[in-house]
Amino acid sequence: xxxxxxxxxxxxxxxxxxxxxxxxxxxxxxxxxxxxxxxxxxxxxxxxxxxxxxxxxxxxxxxxxxxxxxxxxxxxxxxxxxxxxxxxxxxxxxxxxxxxxxxxxxxxxxxxxxxxxxxxxxxxxxxxxxxxxxxxxxxxxxxxxxxxxxxxxxxxxxxxxxxxxxxxxxxxx
Amino acid sequence: xxxxxxxxxxxxxxxxxxxxxxxxxxxxxxxxxxxxxxxxxxxxxxxxxxxxxxxxxxxxxxxxxxxxxxxxxxxxxxxxxxxxxxxxxxxxxxxx
Numbered sequence: 659x660x661x662x663x664x665x666x667x668x669x670x671x672x673x674x675x676x677x678x679x680x681x682x683x684x685x686x687x688x689x690x691x692x693x694x695x696x697x698x699x700x701x702x703x704x705x706x707x708x709x710x711x712x713x714x715x716x717x718x719x720x721x722x723x724x725x726x727x728x729x730x731x732x733x734x735x736x737x738x739x740x741x742x743x744x745x746x747x748x749x750x751x752x753x754x755x756x757x758x759x760x761x762x763x764x765x766x767x768x769x770x771x772x773x774x775x776x777x778x779x780x781x782x783x784x785x786x787x788x789x790x791x792x793x794x795x796x797x798x799x800x801x802x803x804x805x806x807x808x809x810x811x812x813x814x815x816x817x818x819x820x821x822x823x824x825x826x827x828x829x830x831x
Numbered sequence: 832x833x834x835x836x837x838x839x840x841x842x843x844x845x846x847x848x849x850x851x852x853x854x855x856x857x858x859x860x861x862x863x864x865x866x867x868x869x870x871x872x873x874x875x876x877x878x879x880x881x882x883x884x885x886x887x888x889x890x891x892x893x894x895x896x897x898x899x900x901x902x903x904x905x906x907x908x909x910x911x912x913x914x915x916x917x918x919x920x921x922x923x924x925x926x927x
Contacts, residue, residue, distance in 0.1 A: 689925065693924045696924055698851070700851075702867070703851050703852070705852065706851070706853070709856075758859065762856055825855075
């Protein structure tokens with residue numbers, strides 16, 4: 659059998675299969691059912707987003723831990739940083755287990771912005787904390803630097819929280 | 832934007848709800864899904880198995896506090912198939 663004939667037969671089989679499938683799909687669902695399905699999807703998405711909202715204590719606790727990293731660096735107590743990092747891991751794991759959901763990692767763009775801002779800010783605050791030690795003392799200067807990072811991280815987490823709440827509200831409207 | 836494509840596997844009510852619940856999240860514990868869907872363990876297992884066989888979800892088991900916990904997540908292929916199905920539903924419902 660010539661090749662073109664084989665090709666034509668295969669093509670016609672594929673076409674009829676595709677047309678039948680399209681017909682079947684169209685027959686299966688009408689406008690009403692599509693709307694009903696979409697409503698069900700919206701409700702589930704809303705429930706899912708509600709589960710993903712972390713409590714305020716969690717955001718505050720993580721912010722304090724991040725601030726304490728700056729405090730320890732500025733106060734030249736870096737050997738204790740590993741304990742703070744360990745505690746961060748425990749808190750994150752505990753919250754994920756308790757809520758039963760893990761929020762999606764932030765998008766790459768947001769992650770890059772976060773890294774670009776947070777790392778220099780962390781280093782800057784450590785330097786500022788160390789610079790202010792002679793003027794404010796070995797406790798107060800690192801405490802102020804750590805406090806600034808705590809506030810910054812807390813504000814960031816509240817922004818993230820607000821994004822989730824806005825997403826739920828937009829699903830509502 | 833995803834290309835509208837009807838997906839008969841995803842369209843079943845429970846599986847559609849599973850995908851909708853998983854879509855905004857990274858991972859969800861099996862028991863949370865069961866509570867949200869208000870179905871039995873076996874029913875949920877069956878649907879997850881079907882989605883897993885199609886390559887749309889993945890399960891991960893871990894043991895904590897002496898009991899086995901199963902975590903479910905929507906993989907990239909499943910996310911894409913779900914989005915395409917939603918686009919098709921919107922098209923059928925005349926929502927642009």
